[in-house]
Amino acid sequence: MEVYFIRHGIAEEQQTGIKDEERKLTKEGKQKTEKVAQRLQELGLQFDLIVTSPLVRARQTAEILLATGLSSQLEESNHLAPNGHISNWLDYWLQPKNFDQNTQLALVGHEPCLSNWAEILLWGEAKGGLVLKKAGMIGVKVPEVGSPVGRSQMFWLTPPRYLL
Template sequence: MYLYLIRHGIAIDPDPLTLDSIADDESRPLTKIGRKKIAQVADCLKQIHSHKGARLGLTFDLIITSPLIRAKQTADIFIDKQVSPKLEIAQDLKPMGNLPAWLMNWNARSDRNSISTLAIVGHEPNLSEWTELLLFGKVSHQLILKKGGMIGLKFPGNQIEIGTAQLYCLIPPKYLS
């Protein structure tokens, strides 16, 4: 199984003292530039080529997103660009989310064996910390996922367990847009 962790795109500033801002963190939408860059990321994923020119065309069987507006808008763009046919929302993917709870829910799903490529759209520092936990079993704060960036992890089966992942790819947004 492949798990892709994707950070949401650029959102409106959370500082209420700036012109382009919103006070409620959960309601911050993507900026116009953020939407454009995420659309470019989605287009790029569908057109990725290997070094020998073979088309890889990365798509996801399912995208699960944080319910926050900026993450949901990011996931919606992936759906609109047909990078995935299905979208779900998970409360555990909110900022400061609960990885053990999300893992328990994922590993208990009856349909998980039919999903070989899963993407989750979320926030920092969650995604970087979760990546370190899934890879190494501990958080060392060495990874930082930029907005619109993606980390790909490979698991030996369809169980996602702490400390069992292999790093498959780490793509900063500048290489996807």
């Protein structure tokens, strides 16, 4: 299985009167995310499923990916909210009964959660070494059998500027 960790696009700044979970993508954030999504499609990427955080900015990013044709399926998961934890996600999503070894799964969420999750899959612990820029992506190949923690391989790390 290949798991693509995708950070949401550029969002409104935090300000009084707007809850964090309601912050939307800015006009620039939408435009850059659309360009990144188009480039990913040109590169031939196709996700079996896009799973998104319930926060507005992540949901909007996932909807852009969907509208670009990178997938035909979209689900929302509280596991991808900023307070989500990888162990809960692993218990459900990486079960063989849910997906086969050829599945390509896109997870749209937030920092530092996504890069921490990728590090846990790669090295068994979050070291703070990976940084995922807004609308950037990390691709991780999960082993076919056994725990993926500390045993996965990174095959993609792209800041959005390389896709624009």
